[in-house]
Amino acid sequence: MRSRDLGFRLSIGAFAAALLLIVTAIGFELARQSWLSIQRFGFDFWRTSTWDPVAGEFGALPFIWGTLYSSILALAIATPVALGIAVFVSELCPPVLRAPLIFLTELLAAIPSIVYGLWGIFVLVPFVRLLETWTPESMRALPLFSGPPLGVGMLAAGLVLAVMVVPFTSSVAREVLKTVPMTQREAAYALGATRFEAIRAAMFYARTGIIGAIMLGFGRALGETMAVTMVIGNNPQVSLSLFAPQYTMSAVVANEFTEATDALYLSALVEIGLVLFIITLLVNGLSRGLIWTMARQVPSKVAA
Amino acid sequence: MNSLGTVAPRKILSALFVAACALSVALALVPLAFIMFFVVSQGIQSLNLDFFLHDPRPVGEPGGGMRNAIVGTLMLTGLAAAIAVPIGVVSGIYLSEYRGTRFASAVRFAADTLNGVPSIVIGVFAYGVAVLPFKHFSMLAGGLALGIMMIPLIARTTEELLLLVPNALREGALALGATRAKAVMTVLVPAALPGIITGVVLALARVAGETAPLLFTSFGNPFFSTSLTQPVSSITVQVFSYAISPYEDWHRQAWAGALVLVSIVLICSVAARMATARVARIRGGQ
Numbered sequence: 221m222r223s224r225d226l227g228f229r230l231s232i233g234a235f236a237a238a239l240l241l242i243v244t245a246i247g248f249e250l251a252r253q254s255w256l257s258i259q260r261f262g263f264d265f266w267r268t269s270t271w272d273p274v275a276g277e278f279g280a281l282p283f284i285w286g287t288l289y290s291s292i293l294a295l296a297i298a299t300p301v302a303l304g305i306a307v308f309v310s311e312l313c314p315p316v317l318r319a320p321l322i323f324l325t326e327l328l329a330a331i332p333s334i335v336y337g338l339w340g341i342f343v344l345v346p347f348v349r350l351l352e353t354w355t356p357e358s359m360r361a362l363p364l365f366s367g368p369p370l371g372v373g374m375l376a377a378g379l380v381l382a383v384m385v386v387p388f389t390s391s392v393a394r395e396v397l398k399t400v401p402m403t404q405r406e407a408a409y410a411l412g413a414t415r416f417e418a419i420r421a422a423m424f425y426a427r428t429g430i431i432g433a434i435m436l437g438f439g440r441a442l443g444e445t446m447a448v449t450m451v452i453g454n455n456p457q458v459s460l461s462l463f464a465p466q467y468t469m470s471a472v473v474a475n476e477f478t479e480a481t482d483a484l485y486l487s488a489l490v491e492i493g494l495v496l497f498i499i500t501l502l503v504n505g506l507s508r509g510l511i512w513t514m515a516r517q518v519p520s521k522v523a524a
Numbered sequence: 525m526n527s528l529g530t531v532a533p534r535k536i537l538s539a540l541f542v543a544a545c546a547l548s549v550a551l552a553l554v555p556l557a558f559i560m561f562f563v564v565s566q567g568i569q570s571l572n573l574d575f576f577l578h579d580p581r582p583v584g585e586p587g588g589g590m591r592n593a594i595v596g597t598l599m600l601t602g603l604a605a606a607i608a609v610p611i612g613v614v615s616g617i618y619l620s621e622y623r624g625t626r627f628a629s630a631v632r633f634a635a636d637t638l639n640g641v642p643s644i645v646i647g648v649f650a651y652g653v654a655v656l657p658f659k660h661f662s663m664l665a666g667g668l669a670l671g672i673m674m675i676p677l678i679a680r681t682t683e684e685l686l687l688l689v690p691n692a693l694r695e696g697a698l699a700l701g702a703t704r705a706k707a708v709m710t711v712l713v714p715a716a717l718p719g720i721i722t723g724v725v726l727a728l729a730r731v732a733g734e735t736a737p738l739l740f741t742s743f744g745n746p747f748f749s750t751s752l753t754q755p756v757s758s759i760t761v762q763v764f765s766y767a768i769s770p771y772e773d774w775h776r777q778a779w780a781g782a783l784v785l786v787s788i789v790l791i792c793s794v795a796a797r798m799a800t801a802r803v804a805r806i807r808g809g810q
Contacts, residue, residue: 228705229622235614236627239634239679242672246641249652304548312545321549323797328556330789332733334760335782338767339559342566342775383555390552414538436640443642445736450767470644470736477648477740493648497641504640 246497254491256484265491271456271472273480278488280495282456286466287496290374290448291441293462294381299434302386303423306393306433311419322391329387337450340380345371345451348379352463367463372453375462380447389437396429396514397422429514435507443500445470469496560786567783570776579748580762583771590781592748593762596663599750600742600758601732603667608674609724615675616682616720617708623687632683635676646672647737655741661755666742670731677730681723685716722796729792733785735760759785 251258257265261278268279309321349371359365367373400422408418423430453465454475469492480486574589581588615631622628646669654665689712697707713720735758738744743755744765750756759781766778 225704228703228708229618232614232618232621233627235611236618236631236679238611239615239631239638239675242675243634243637243641245653246638246645246649249649250645253648253652253656301548301551304545305552308545308549312542313549323793324553324556327790327793328552330729330733330793331556331559332735332760332785332789334733334735334763334767335559335563335786338763338778338782339562341767343558343562383552386552414534416538416541417534419541439640443640443644445642445644446764450764470642473644473648474736474739477651478743490648490652493645497645500640500642500645501637504637508636 247494250490250494250497254487254494257487257491260484261488265488266495269456269458273476273485276482276484278484280469280488280492282458283467283469283472283492284495285458286374286452286456286468287442287470289466290377290381290452290468291438293374293378294385294441295434295438297378297382298385298389298437301382302389302433302437303393303430305386305390306397307419307423309390310394310397311422312415322394325387325390328383329391333384333444333446336380336384336447340376340447340451344379345376348373348376351375363460364462366461367459369463370453370465372451373461373463373465374452374459377448377452377466377468378462380451381441381444384444384447385437385441388440389433392433392436392511393430396426396433396511399429399515400426426514428510428517432507432510432512432514435503435510439500439503439507442503443470443496445474449474469493563779563782563786566776566779567781567786570780571783575777575780580746580777583774586773588777590757590759590762590777590784592745593757593759593781594784595748595750596742596745596756597732597758597760599663599756600666600670600738601728603663603752604670604674604731605724605728607668607671608678608727612675612678612724612727613682613720615679617686617713619679619683620686621704621708623683631679635679638672639676639680642736643669643673643734644736644739647739647741650737650741658753660753661741661743662753663742663749663756664752666738666756666758669737669741670734673731673734673737674727677727678720678724681727682716682720685719685723686712688719689715718799718802722799725792726796729789732788733760735764739764 257278265278265280266284267281268277269281270277270279271282272278305321305325309318309325313321349369352369352371352375355365355369404422404425405418408421413421448468449471452468452471454467454471455465456467456472457464459466473489473493473496477486477489480489574587576589576594577591578587578589579592580590615635619628619632619635650665650669650672654668655661693711693715694707697711698704702710738758738761742758742761744761745755745757763778763781763785766774766781769775
């Protein structure tokens, strides 16, 4: 290598190193800021449910619960739809429709979170309230549907999140399906398979990547802030009920960060941010690993 | 499944599956249509010239607009671009030029990681490094938060687009005795430039719609401000505070703000699509 080329490589490498630096700095800074809270509460922070800034007591269990509950609910709603779209666009639809459909689903991903939130408050929440008042009394006895019909709450949050997650999962799943060799489907058809059976075979072949796509959607749902904050009701409680107003990790940081008057309060909020950072890091890392494994085992084009 | 008698149920199942897939497309397009319908129909009522030319009025006084927030968003995204474009584009060049190296893999991993970090967490980080030390919310802190979000987006698109440039161009430049730097700067980057610009525009559109990282960095400001060291309003944060307020008039303004945001996103994505389609056509014609 010529020395001038080495100089070039080193200088642009310095810029690239900035990316590594930023990620490390985020982890370091969050850990530093939350040190006070980590020292004071230790692991109890994640096991207790009292969130009382005035008394200086901080337990983050309701937030973890709300984040996991809303994300899993969103995933349960979004995954079948997202996979259906991916299959329809990549396997079933007429070629003329393909580009417009891809554009429209991508538009769903491009709409700002705050717009989803605004729509959630003024359109979705009244609709959910209506649904809740229509719920028959016999169902209301179940813990899943208990509580007054407020509109704001877990159900509204799950629905908004589901709409927001669909485009992510479906676009990755579509890319993954594209990497399945045509011969897989041809072989299935040659054996007399119906369309469903051939596609099922292709999806089974692509299962690693599809699980990766679902997890990527999960990662998105975990960190989503504004839309959820605006419709979930912001009430820290651990409840199974879909109708109950609850709270998530990102929502509590968004709502209370500027109100945190003392160092311990602020530190507790940063610790929630730190854990959110670590969880999304793991979920995203795992999902990328799966998609990557899938892309590598396929001899043809590389996806994702 | 192996006797002739079961053929019909299998076909029915298959048809049901196809129908279910088509239905899921419809299920996703319904909320899109609903959101678009409400944003346009509600937003258009309050969107007038005053919205762009006036600052917010106190509660109870009708009229007023979001001039301060619109200028704030423009300056914040400009600042973000000033931070992210150099780092993002140059990192992208590194990723494509030295793609096989271990360092490139690490950087690529960092970019994808950063891309997945929730925006609120980036806001907390920017608060820690750019607000806390100065004890002051500022436009700079907000621009930093948005800039950090843009870097991985730009780096990855730049990398992808440089990889699309035909290898013959690179080899030609090197064969003529160009250094690596010269080949990159005078041949490869210009060839990929339209795509890179498209990527930057899309990244700008994406961060222009961000709220969470601005809540406690640029904070918000009811007054017009262009100072880098002062808190500044942005369309998104303004929409948020109006949306959760109890005032009818502010709700209308929030819808108008949402319409502006959605228009920005829409115009950018359509423009980007047209630009990439043009590039593809030119490439195809070669």
